[in-house]
Amino acid sequence: MQVxxxxxxxxxxxxxxxxxxxEQELTENATLYCLGDIVHNSVEVKRLQDKGLITxxxxxxxxxKNCKVLIRxxxxxxxxxxxxxQNNITLIDASCPVVLKLQNNIRNGYQEVTKINGQLVIYGKKGHAEVNGLVGQTGNNVTVVENEDDLDKLDYAKPITIYSQTTKSIEGYKKIQSIIKERMQAALGIDDIPFSTNDTICRxxxxxxxxxxxxAAxxxxxxxxxxxxxxxxKVLFKSCTDSNSNSKFIxxxxxxxxxxxSSQIKSVGVCGATSTPRWLMEKIAKFIEKI
Ligand code: SF4
Incomplete structure (x- = not known):
């Protein structure tokens, strides 16, 4: 069997x-606090906890008070x-540069759209840590759109500026944009609508x-x-099952x-998400090779 x-x-x-x-901090200090799971992978979180990371x-x-906290x-x-x-906490800021840029763009976009009495929209998952960080840039004056139902909350007679959470699907974002465009054109009765779209999905x-x-194929x-x-x-696993129905989530x-x-299985592919450590995929590949 090939793996x-x-x-x-x-x-x-x-x-x-x-x-x-x-890891760099933990070589110098016995413990380090991290605000939320450093990565959405419990096995990797456990590895770092054993080194002194406290979520x-x-x-x-x-x-x-008076300690160091890592921002993921x-x-x-x-x-x-x-x-x-206020609490004399030293932040070790590991915010992704792509997310920091998006936060900055949202701050500026919010100022601009407010000047013309418009609305700021974020396409993303409500309550997701990245989205909370983005919403905070506007003083919580933003509509988070998770699906088509949420679009009923917008006023289509007013200007709209939209951004996306970095990890949403391009197709989903395009669909939301096209519905907003249609509704604005219908509400305003013009083609040239005040709708500003921003492609902020991380490649x-x-x-x-x-x-x-x-x-997977x-x-x-x-x-x-x-x-x-x-x-x-979740989304990447769906891509696997779309292409190969014999895909298992582990x-x-x-x-x-x-x-x-079974004897028909001649080749096994091991893959994962952006939060899956390579060492874990390697451990799994080695285990399969022994089967
Ligand atoms: S997916 Fe993109 S935006 Fe998110 S942490 Fe990774 S590189 Fe940064």
Whole structure:
């Protein structure tokens, strides 16, 4: 049986940067707090916890004083920086540069659209850490659109500026934009509508969808390794199943079932999300090779 690890799967540069920062700090200090899971992969979180990383939530963060806290790749709203200043917390800011740029663009976009009495829209998952960080740039004066139903909340007679969470699908974003455009044209009765669209989807994720489909199609069995909380993990797994119905979602070796490996299975592909560590995919590949 031949086993192949997808060379394009694994951490994106934003996650690599955050983990490097954490490990670097932990070589100098016994403990380091991290605001939220550093990565949506419990196996990797556990590895870093064993080195001294302590995951905290926002309520626990408010209670801390005189310590160091790591901000993960998803970024944080301005409120977090304010609390850190008040409580003498040193922030180790590992916000992904792509997310920081988007936060900056949203701040500017909000100022511009407010001048013309318009609305700012973010296409993303409500309550997702990155989205919370983006919403915070506008003082919470933004409509988060998760699906078509949420579009009923907008006033189509007013200007609209839209941005997307970095990990949403390009197709989904295009669809939302085209519905808004149609509704604005109908409401305003003109073609040249005051609708500003911004392509803010991270290509580290979107480029993986076609690549993982191609990879999955090459194998008799596909093991997709990811944490269950990972948004891009869910979407990338769907790409695998679209291309190869014999794709299995696993978080670690314990999820592997021996009955998957019948005599017809000659090749197995191991792949994963942007939050899946390579060492975990390698561990799984080695385990399969022994079956
Ligand atoms: S997916 Fe893109 S935006 Fe998100 S952390 Fe990775 S590199 Fe940054």
């Amino acid at each position: 192949e690890i997808d060379s394009k799967s694994g951490f994106c540069f934003g996650v690599v940067y955050a983990i490097e920062k954490a 905290i939530d926002h309520e626990q963060f408010k209670e801390l 790749a998803h970024g944080e709203p301005p409120e977090t920086y304010k609390i850190a200043l 580290q994720v979107s480029h993986r969808y076609p690549a993982i489909k191609e990879f 090459k194998h008799d069995l596909v093991l997709f390794v990811s944490g269950r909380k990972s948004s891009n993990g 978080t670690d070796i314990d999820d592997i079932k021996l009955e998957w490996f």
